[in-house]
Amino acid sequence: MTLVLVAALVLVGLLCSLDLLLTVGVIKRLREHTELLSRKGEATPSLATGEEVGAFSATSVDGEAVTDTMIDTETVVAFFSTTCGPCKEKLPKFVEYARSVPGGRGRVLATVIGEPGETAPMVEALRPVARVTTEDASGAMGEAFKVMAYPVVLKVNRTTDGRLLVMADRVDVDRPAVAPV
Template sequence: MPVLIATVVLVGLLCTLDLILTVGVVKRLREHTELLSERSRGGIALGPGDEVGEFSVSSVDGEPVRDSMIESETVVAFFSPSCGPCKEKLPKFIEYARGVPRGREQVIAVVTVDGPADAEAAAPSLSALAPVARVVTGRDADAVADACKVRGFPVVLKVNRSTDGRLLVMTDEVDVERPALTSY
């Protein structure tokens, strides 16, 4: 009889431990689901319908680039030289940008750099982007990234003015695999 009681107590303790661990796993899964759903809703930048903040910067060519200058549908892309997916997406984006109807006027490429090593690594990207986009880098890139609330890379947004004059994100899922002319 004492062996039976000890066995029942042991099984009860194991079940209690299992229940505690299961509750912990379920709690953790809910946290991960929230994080994943936030990311899929464009959590690394502004999403469709969100208003772009104000910015006033200069391109690497010295051209002014301001939010107030954007009057028609414009593509704004964000890259980082230390980002693996950026290196894969950059050539596709350059091809896409070549097909944008009004060219550089409707394309802004933002290349963020963190220190001298990043700046050196960004040089080829900057020269490749210059013919097809108004390129912004350095502190100016940070200002544009802040205006679009970019927290990850790569990001390609399409922005435009609303009827009330606000600059809004049209889409945060620009397909750079397809020619720009068919997506406008």
């Protein structure tokens, strides 16, 4: 009887070890797939780093002209949509990030995509920290930056030869633009 009990206990131990080994393998594989899927979901929502920004001309909600030619130093450019859940979640973090951008409001450009009556809450949140434009999904700003998904936060700058390029296509808005002194 004792011998049967010991054999059964060893068998159960081996089965549990095998199960644990398989579970660890499945968890590792799930992590790899999650990483692949997250990269695929973020694939080119707009121009990538190093790509040239197209020409654009718009008017801010405050009546200021906003054109590609006026950008002469590093500028943060963001696109938010009124129908985008992640945009609504990211907006407060972006506003906090924009407050820390050197040069202030003049170095931050935000575009809100949506129907005129629906853009007001986002515009009001962005207005103190950015020059804000509004447009529909086929507007000049979106076309110039080839925006296909929202939210998008980029850094752009003019090169020595005068071209306006995307310097960073994935800006981490969870950290300040500059480290506090």
